[in-house]
Amino acid sequence: MLKVEQIETFYGSSQALFGVSLEVREGEVVTLLGRNGMGKSTTIKSIMGLTPVTSGRITFNDKEIHALPSYRVARQGLGLVPEGRQIFPNLTVRENIMVGAAHYGGRKEPYTLAEALEIFPRLGERLNNYGNQLSGGEQQMLAVVRALMTTPKLLILDEATEGLAPLVRKEIWHGLGVLKARGQSILVIDKNLRALMTLADRHYIMEKGAVVWSGTTSEIADNEELKASYRGV
């Protein structure tokens, strides 16, 4: 459904992406791995139309999206859980969830508030709190639910477990597992390869603004060198 072909992206005059290509197919969970500063977030921002790509092509269900403003990219059915969560601090939890709610065609029925909360029931108790009153883990769950409410065809998560306690991480992985079982396509960036092994179908590894390896979960499992460098923490 998502095809990224040879994209290049610059911040001012410094180049961050040097011809990145990747693909996510319907129903897949795909990871984007790599150490800090390798261009993973930039790839995501380029897909979402948040940083302009200078060359290459991005299509989503065969429609070109690389020249669209980000709100129109989102409306094609891409839901973003961004790096750093970016919860709206001045909106309540309920408002954060509802503010982008729309039906961009990812499932037959749009999510209702109650359905979205089934994945992370803990949020249900905090609906009337403001975004800035939540713990890091709760903010992260909120960011996932907020993206789901747009009914995305493809959910994109950038470092969704960064800085969270192990138990909270588990809760987030569990939520993603539930979504995968429902057929949700997911593109996920994370440093914790071990947790992703059970969840993901395919992987891309980035270095210095380019994809240097790609393969399936069993190919990683058979590759001791890769497992050693990306086994995560």
Added chain:
Amino acid sequence: MLLVIEQLLNGLQLGVTLFLMSAGLTLIFGIMRVINLAHGSFYMIGAYVAATVAARSGSFLLGLLVALPAAALVGMLVEIVVLRRLYKKDHVDQVLATFGLIMFFNELTRVVWGRQPLFMDVPSWLSGSVELIPGIPYPSYRIAVIGVGLLVAVFLYLMFTRTRIGMQIRAGASNRSMAGALGINIKLLYTLVFGLGTMLAGLAGVMAGPILAVEAGMGESILILTFVVIVIGGIGSVRGAFIGALLVGMIDTLGRAFLPAFFRLFLATAHADGVAASVASMSIYILMAIILVWRPKGLLPAHT
């Protein structure tokens, strides 16, 4: 005592007029981070359009109904053509460009309507007076102005807290790119907010029409008070603007009404009146200074 109540009502009336002006200005500044000196021009446009239509048709209401969309449309046009280019510029560029807009609109009104001020009649159905409190007649028109201002305040409150578009405006104000990534069309939202702000300024202008002379430059005298209001209230905060507007309206009105008597207690009459007039015109700036010492971001600063 009667005089006090009458002056309190006058202060309230100035206050709600200032609120209509400052609600739009504080929104535009708080959300788009742009200093729009030309906000007073939409007050003037509202007054001119209403005065013209009312004079031709004989109907104040028709004047109002034409002036509101006119102020909103001109506002949205100005946002699309001029303001959009200024969002990423620094404040000096914004001040210069919007100051240019003031001169443009003042000149435009002179070209279209001439140099003579227009006068607008109070509609006949509001020309009487009402005894809100037995024994104190107060002009119906001014009561209507107060009522409209309070209604707008309630409307804005409900719009921001209860509606989806209000939620989206607040989300866009706090994190523009994240709101965009959720499918919210921020550019369109900004244009609509700008149009809402200029429509409220136009409404203030229409309502001031029968009280003041409708003339080029009328927007600038109220603009200064409006800036005082949004600084006192906390930039970006509509609730702050409401409180600030009532405070400024009251202090300004009561100062002008009662300071002369106060100074006559211990100064010769002629001298007292002169001192009182200067102190009264300074009073809101003194108020602003005191509030800023106490709360440097204003009374109710908006969330960042």
